[in-house]
Amino acid sequence: MPSEFPFSSITASATPASPPDRAERRSVGVVVERRRVDNPWIEARWQPVMLVPADPTLPDWTVLAEGPDWTRHYAGTAEIALFPTEAENYKHNLDGGSPSAYVILRSGGPAPGVRLLAVTADPGEIDAHAEAGDDVIEALPLPIPLVLWMDGFVARHFVERPFHKRKRDRADPEALALRRKTGPSQHG
Numbered sequence: 001m002p003s004e005f006p007f008s009s010i011t012a013s014a015t016p017a018s019p020p021d022r023a024e025r026r027s028v029g030v031v032v033e034r035r036r037v038d039n040p041w042i043e044a045r046w047q048p049v050m051l052v053p054a055d056p057t058l059p060d061w062t063v064l065a066e067g068p069d070w071t072r073h074y075a076g077t078a079e080i081a082l083f084p085t086e087a088e089n090y091k092h093n094l095d096g097g098s099p100s101a102y103v104i105l106r107s108g109g110p111a112p113g114v115r116l117l118a119v120t121a122d123p124g125e126i127d128a129h130a131e132a133g134d135d136v137i138e139a140l141p142l143p144i145p146l147v148l149w150m151d152g153f154v155a156r157h158f159v160e161r162p163f164h165k166r167k168r169d170r171a172d173p174e175a176l177a178l179r180r181k182t183g184p185s186q187h188g
Contacts, residue, residue: 005053005145024153025081026146027054030103030116031064032075046114048075048103048138051146061112073112075105078119082150087157089124090150099147100139102126107134121150 005026031050036043049072060076080101082090093099102125104117117135120126121142129135142150 005143005149023081023083024149025079026149027077027079028052028101028119028146029054029058029077030075030119032073032103032105032114032116034071034073034112036069046105046136048105048136048140051101051103051119051140051143060116075116078103078116080119080121080146082121082153084157086122086124087154087159088161089122091154091158093121093123093142094147094151094154099142099150101142101146103138103140104129105136105138107136121146 005028029052030048031052033047033049034044035047037045052074054077055074056077058074060074062074063071064074065072100121100123102120102123104119104126105114106117107114109115114136117129126137129137
C-alpha cells in the first residue's frame with residue numbers, strides 16, 4: 001500500500017456564471033472489520049477500523065487479514081473534501097483534542113452486503129447521516145498527515161466571526177391587555 005495520502009485540488013468545470021470550487025481533496029483508503037456476532041437476526045457486525053493511504057491497485061473488499069470470528073477488508077477508496085465555507089466545523093474538529101474522520105457505511109448492495117458511502121472530516125455533516133437510521137458511522141483518528149493538511153486549510157480559510165448578542169424587544173404590557181369593543185353592538 002502507498003505510504004502517503006495523495007493531494008488533489010480539484011476545481012469544478014467553471015462556467016462564466018459559476019466560480020471555481022475552492023475545495024481541497026485527499027483520497028484515503030478505509031479498512032473495515034466484519035465480526036461474527038451471536039445474534040439470531042444478524043450474522044455479522046461491520047465496523048470501520050482504520051484509515052490508510054489509498055491504494056488504487058487494490059480492489060474494493062479485498063481481504064487483508066482473517067481470524068476465527070473476524071475478517072478485515074480494504075473497503076475501498078473515499079475522498080475527504082474540505083470546503084472553505086465549512087472551515088469553522090473543521091476548526092472545532094481539530095480543537096476537540098482528537099481530530100477525527102467519520103466513515104459512513106450503508107447496508108445493501110452487492111456482496112458483501114455493505115458499501116462505503118463516504119468519509120468526512122465535518123462533524124456537522126455527520127448529524128444528517130445519523131438521522132438516516134441504518135448507516136454505520138464511526139469516528140476514526142485522523143492520521144497526522146491529514147491533521148496537518150486540515151490545520152493548514154483552516155489557517156487559510158477560517159474567519160473569526162464576532163459574537164453579537166441579540167437584544168430583546170421590551171414587552172408592551174398594553175399589547176396584552178383586554179380591550180373593550182367599541183362601536184355598534186352585534187346583538188340586537
